[in-house]
Amino acid sequence: MLVPDTLQGALLLSLIDFFLSFVVIAGIGLVLAAFPWLDRIAQPGVNDPIQD
Amino acid sequence: MHDQFILFLEALLQQTGLREMWWGNLVMIAVGCTMIYLAIAKHFEPYLLIGIGFACIVANVPGSDLIREGGLFHYAYQGVNLLILPPLIFLGVGAMTDFGPMIANPRLVILGAGAHLGIFVALIGAKLWGFSIQEAGAIGIIGGADGPMAIFVTVTLAPHLLPQISVAAYSYMALMPLIQPPVMRLLTTKEERLIRMEQPRQVGKLEKIAFPIVIAVIVNLFFPPVAPLITMLALGNLLKEVGVVERLSRTAANGIMNVVTITLTVAIGSTMSADTFLTVKTLQIVFLGLVAFVFGTASGVLTAKIMNIFLTKKINPLIGSAGIASVPIAARVSAVVAKQEDKRNYLIYQAMGPNLAGVFGTAISGGIMLALLLAR
Numbered sequence: 001m002l003v004p005d006t007l008q009g010a011l012l013l014s015l016i017d018f019f020l021s022f023v024v025i026a027g028i029g030l031v032l033a034a035f036p037w038l039d040r041i042a043q044p045g046v047n048d049p050i051q052d
Numbered sequence: 053m054h055d056q057f058i059l060f061l062e063a064l065l066q067q068t069g070l071r072e073m074w075w076g077n078l079v080m081i082a083v084g085c086t087m088i089y090l091a092i093a094k095h096f097e098p099y100l101l102i103g104i105g106f107a108c109i110v111a112n113v114p115g116s117d118l119i120r121e122g123g124l125f126h127y128a129y130q131g132v133n134l135l136i137l138p139p140l141i142f143l144g145v146g147a148m149t150d151f152g153p154m155i156a157n158p159r160l161v162i163l164g165a166g167a168h169l170g171i172f173v174a175l176i177g178a179k180l181w182g183f184s185i186q187e188a189g190a191i192g193i194i195g196g197a198d199g200p201m202a203i204f205v206t207v208t209l210a211p212h213l214l215p216q217i218s219v220a221a222y223s224y225m226a227l228m229p230l231i232q233p234p235v236m237r238l239l240t241t242k243e244e245r246l247i248r249m250e251q252p253r254q255v256g257k258l259e260k261i262a263f264p265i266v267i268a269v270i271v272n273l274f275f276p277p278v279a280p281l282i283t284m285l286a287l288g289n290l291l292k293e294v295g296v297v298e299r300l301s302r303t304a305a306n307g308i309m310n311v312v313t314i315t316l317t318v319a320i321g322s323t324m325s326a327d328t329f330l331t332v333k334t335l336q337i338v339f340l341g342l343v344a345f346v347f348g349t350a351s352g353v354l355t356a357k358i359m360n361i362f363l364t365k366k367i368n369p370l371i372g373s374a375g376i377a378s379v380p381i382a383a384r385v386s387a388v389v390a391k392q393e394d395k396r397n398y399l400i401y402q403a404m405g406p407n408l409a410g411v412f413g414t415a416i417s418g419g420i421m422l423a424l425l426l427a428r
Contacts, residue, residue: 003427021420030158031266035259038262039258
């Protein structure tokens with residue numbers, strides 16, 4: 001087994017898991033921050049000046 | 053004639069469960085009745101507690117064939133054991149959930165990780181109490197406040213603890229309005245609780261359609277152990293957001309969800325027989341579950357306070373505790389506590405962001421835990 005069945009193993013597992021959870025969820029946050037671009041792609045020209 | 057009559061009666065008695073009845077069965081029948089009472093009288097998670105309580109009563113009637121191999125409740129449990137029912141629950145949850153609040157405010161998703169310290173405090177506590185590392189991991193996940201995820205991780209790591217862990221997880225989720233507010237008030241000042249937050253932006257249709265697809269790709273790529281749950285959540289949500297398969301979306305959110313809820317609750321309740329449930333381990337797990345919820349709430353609030361050090365537009369730290377998952381109970385608790393301080397402070401939409409992120413936070417924590425504990 002990769003994680004030893006000891007208190008030290010539990011501490012190590014907790015530290016890695018807690019830290020990586022932050023990293024991954026921050027990554028999801030970054031992806032979501034780019035989402036408003038999708039609306040601009042979906043509605044091209046909404047803010048463009050109207051041509052006569 | 054008389055002898056034959058006695059013989060018949062004895063034969064009948066042999067087939068009843070009366071001879072196997074012991075005080076433990078009576079205690080568990082009382083537990084089942086209490087669950088049903090709480091569901092009816094106090095409205096504590098009635099959709100869950102009625103089924104669990106009823107099956108708990110039946111499972112503790114000796115002689116009942118329902119929980120034995122070949123019995124209906126036994127087959128219901130196979131749905132849990134084979135990890136079929138928890139992903140189907142997530143399909144329904146996805147079809148019922150609007151992820152707009154999470155998409156609209158991406159910086160708040162960090163609270164979905166911050167509110168999960170309780171998982172690890174309970175994990176370490178369980179290890180100190182002599183549980184194996186697999187058992188400790190399963191106990192820790194109670195702190196994720198996500199029933200199907202707790203079941204999923206427990207069945208994979210420590211299936212023999214399923215009754216205790218699922219009951220603790222669902223019971224504390226029902227009791228969150230009592231557990232969280234004192235911790236939230238203890239860790240915040242009145243000024244912090246009065247902070248008003250501006251309404252987030254409107255989220256476009258394309259964003260809502262892209263969200264479940266992106267999430268399914270990320271989870272399957274990085275967290276295969278928990279992919280079945282989150283993939284089904286994403287599928288359910290996609291059915292809802294595309295707007296062209298309303299019939300399927302409605303079926304996932306209503307028909308399937310209801311059938312699976314009945315089957316799942318009966319399956320959990322049927323595992324609560326006195327022989328396996330009335331042990332010191334059960335009390336330890338129930339205590340560790342409470343510790344997990346308290347620390348999860350505290351760490352969510354503290355993460356929000358730390359974020360406020362760096363943010364110009366301050367966030368109300370009360371929404372930090374919503375990152376513990378348990379949608380939408382935790383978000384509702386944040387909104388209620390904020391409203392008790394200021395009647396015109398409506399935080400429900402802002403609290404739903406971290407609350408939904410908490411679902412992914414639990415999945416990520418569970419996924420990493422499964423990946424590390426199953427690796428050889």
